[in-house]
Amino acid sequence: MEKMKLAIRNFRYKGVIVIVLVFMLISLILLVELYGIQFNYTTKKLDFLPEERIVTKSEACSSLKKDTLVLWNSDEPGAGDIFSQFTVIFDDMKVGRDCVDLATEKLPDFEDYTVIVLLLSDLTPVGEGIISICDWVYGGGNLYLPLTLETNPYSSVVDAKLGIVDCGESYYPVDNIYVFPDFMVGGGESFGIPDGFDSARTLQLSQDGVTVYAATSEVDGVPLIWKKVYGDGVFVAANIGVYDKAFRGFYAASYSLLTDVCVYPVINGSAFYLDDFPSQIPDGNSEYIERDYSTTIRDFYINIWWPDMMNLADKYGMKYTGLAIECYDNAVDGTINATPDTGTFLNFGNMLLRKGGEIGYHGYNHQPLCFDNCDYKGIYEYKTWESYAAMKTAFDELESFCDELFPDVEMAVYVPPSNLLSKEGREFLIKEYPQIKTLSGIYFPDAQLDFALVQEFDAAKNGVVDQPRIISGCDINDFMKIAAISELNLHFVNDHFTHPDDALDPERGAELGWETMKAKFNEFLSWLYGSAPSLRNLTGSELSAAVQRFVAVAPECETYDDKMIITLDNFYDEAQLFVRFNTKIPDTVSGGTLTHLTGDLYLLVADKQTVTVSFK
Numbered sequence: 343m344e345k346m347k348l349a350i351r352n353f354r355y356k357g358v359i360v361i362v363l364v365f366m367l368i369s370l371i372l373l374v375e376l377y378g379i380q381f382n383y384t385t386k387k388l389d390f391l392p393e394e395r396i397v398t399k400s401e402a403c404s405s406l407k408k409d410t411l412v413l414w415n416s417d418e419p420g421a422g423d424i425f426s427q428f429t430v431i432f433d434d435m436k437v438g439r440d441c442v443d444l445a446t447e448k449l450p451d452f453e454d455y456t457v458i459v460l461l462l463s464d465l466t467p468v469g470e471g472i473i474s475i476c477d478w479v480y481g482g483g484n485l486y487l488p489l490t491l492e493t494n495p496y497s498s499v500v501d502a503k504l505g506i507v508d509c510g511e512s513y514y515p516v517d518n519i520y521v522f523p524d525f526m527v528g529g530g531e532s533f534g535i536p537d538g539f540d541s542a543r544t545l546q547l548s549q550d551g552v553t554v555y556a557a558t559s560e561v562d563g564v565p566l567i568w569k570k571v572y573g574d575g576v577f578v579a580a581n582i583g584v585y586d587k588a589f590r591g592f593y594a595a596s597y598s599l600l601t602d603v604c605v606y607p608v609i610n611g612s613a614f615y616l617d618d619f620p621s622q623i624p625d626g627n628s629e630y631i632e633r634d635y636s637t638t639i640r641d642f643y644i645n646i647w648w649p650d651m652m653n654l655a656d657k658y659g660m661k662y663t664g665l666a667i668e669c670y671d672n673a674v675d676g677t678i679n680a681t682p683d684t685g686t687f688l689n690f691g692n693m694l695l696r697k698g699g700e701i702g703y704h705g706y707n708h709q710p711l712c713f714d715n716c717d718y719k720g721i722y723e724y725k726t727w728e729s730y731a732a733m734k735t736a737f738d739e740l741e742s743f744c745d746e747l748f749p750d751v752e753m754a755v756y757v758p759p760s761n762l763l764s765k766e767g768r769e770f771l772i773k774e775y776p777q778i779k780t781l782s783g784i785y786f787p788d789a790q791l792d793f794a795l796v797q798e799f800d801a802a803k804n805g806v807v808d809q810p811r812i813i814s815g816c817d818i819n820d821f822m823k824i825a826a827i828s829e830l831n832l833h834f835v836n837d838h839f840t841h842p843d844d845a846l847d848p849e850r851g852a853e854l855g856w857e858t859m860k861a862k863f864n865e866f867l868s869w870l871y872g873s874a875p876s877l878r879n880l881t882g883s884e885l886s887a888a889v890q891r892f893v894a895v896a897p898e899c900e901t902y903d904d905k906m907i908i909t910l911d912n913f914y915d916e917a918q919l920f921v922r923f924n925t926k927i928p929d930t931v932s933g934g935t936l937t938h939l940t941g942d943l944y945l946l947v948a949d950k951q952t953v954t955v956s957f958k
């Protein structure tokens with residue numbers, strides 16, 4: 343043994359062998375990078391549900407116990423839109439409820455409900471009933487007033503009970519909202535509200551039994567969300583006066599303040615899409631890239647943008663979902679003329695896959711899947727496809743191109759070019775390419791074109807998941823930040839997309855320069871993951887699998903003095919839920935794990951159909 347050690351120590355070419363080994367290792371790494379070699383799909387974090395276990399949202403909601411009563415008035419201006427927003431909020435939170443339209447129906451018996459929601463700004467249609475509702479609260483009921491109230495004799499009945507000591511005549515401008523740190527995931531700061539207007543009552547609250555959760559500007563601003571204990575019951579009021587899709591999470595979070603404990607399912611996932619990636623890298627130069635780096639677009643993509651994006655992914659554990667596009671020609675007749683730079687496709691695609699990412703379809707070219715019944719109204723200069731057969735020829739080409747380059751990769755995600763997809767295009771994809779299980783459009787309506795793919799998080803019986811992307815780009819503005827905190831608290835989700843050419847386009851922040859854009863993106867990511875360390879990083883398909891479970895699960899809770907039992911209808915293998923302990927303190931958990939989020943709010947990951955939480 344000693345002799346052998348001596349022989350090794352004295353071996354003259356030891357250094358050369360080390361160098362040869364290092365070179366062999368480098369060559370192996372390069373080969374793996376270039377040729378793919380079996381990637382991640384056997385190690386997917388979350389798989390799609392088997393088809394027989396898929397449950398739609400309406401099926402899941404139909405089994406809920408109806409312990410909430412929603413009173414609304416379809417004659418109120420804007421009532422229809424507000425009612426629609428709250429329908430999604432309550433369906434997604436799996437709030438079993440009866441809804442009564444006071445324009446056509448009388449106030450029903452409400453004694454047996456646990457929660458009443460007055461989805462009204464004018465309480466007149468409730469009439470004298472408001473007095474008995476307040477008595478019901480005093481006896482242990484929970485009343486939620488999400489809308490900014492109109493001041494009149496009926497509101498004055500509840501004002502004092504809500505803790506309002508002073509209310510001005512004028513409405514207060516809500517151009518930002520300060521979210522108290524213990525209230526919502528991501529709170530503890532002020533969020534700008536674009537297009538804010540005089541939408542809040544200018545009011546002051548007493549200190550007695552009142553907890554404020556959100557206010558204009560800072561802690562001492564006009565209260566926007568608060569709770570008031572009244573007898574054995576609770577009032578929760580919101581005074582924001584804005585009910586857009588980007589604010590849903592504020593209403594979900596305030597609803598959860600009502601009962602002893604509130605449980606609602608969430609998706610728990612964070613996905614980052616790279617649109618047009620891999621794709622042909624544009625030739626030539628760009629004004630801002632030239633200005634900041636004195637280099638070509640190609641060099642910028644390969645040596646600056648992509649390494650920076652990979653570094654961010656490493657820092658925060660993000661998994662990118664790239665959307666492949668073969669070329670940028672305008673052919674819509676089925677002619678195939680693409681001469682893709684396959685080396686670049688392979689390099690980018692394989693690096694993305696090796697990092698645990700996913701590749702989906704974007705298009706053969708960037709022409710949306712629309713026929714001549716779609717009118718782009720001059721907003722886009724796209725053509726429409728000449729025929730179904732032409733569309734099929736082009737998409738087949740993309741399919742075989744991706745199969746060739748990434749042979750063992752499941753292609754299960756589709757993102758439409760410019761988020762435009764006709765009804766016929768959607769049917770075409772589902773019929774012809776059954777491997778596609780995720781259609782990912784956008785969350786917020788585009789208003790201009792009715793064939794933009796605007797979605798809710800939803801899962802269909804045929805296995806196709808609607809998964810809207812919520813925010814985009816690196817320069818995260820006030821609207822996107824509001825949307826981000828809202829969605830963290832309604833669905834516990836982040837769904838984001840960016841383009842490699844964002845740094846080239848002044849409309850997406852290019853004038854700032856890539857270094858500033860990157861810093862802003864990093865600032866957003868730092869807020870996101872700092873606020874929600876338990877948010878799961880998922881690929882597009884994994885997030886869709888999470889959406890299927892979220893849509894299906896229907897929790898039923900029984901709360902006792904010493905414990906609560908949560909039974910999860912349609913449970914498959916795991917469920918993600920938010921739990922707010924308003925009057926109880928959790929102790930031990932069986933059937934899942936509880937992770938503290940903020941204040942009284944916890945993430946419950948259930949691994950059994952029945953979860954028991956004991957109280958301290």
Ligand SMILES: [Zn+2]
Pocket residue numbers: 617618704708758759760
């Ligand atoms: Zn695109």
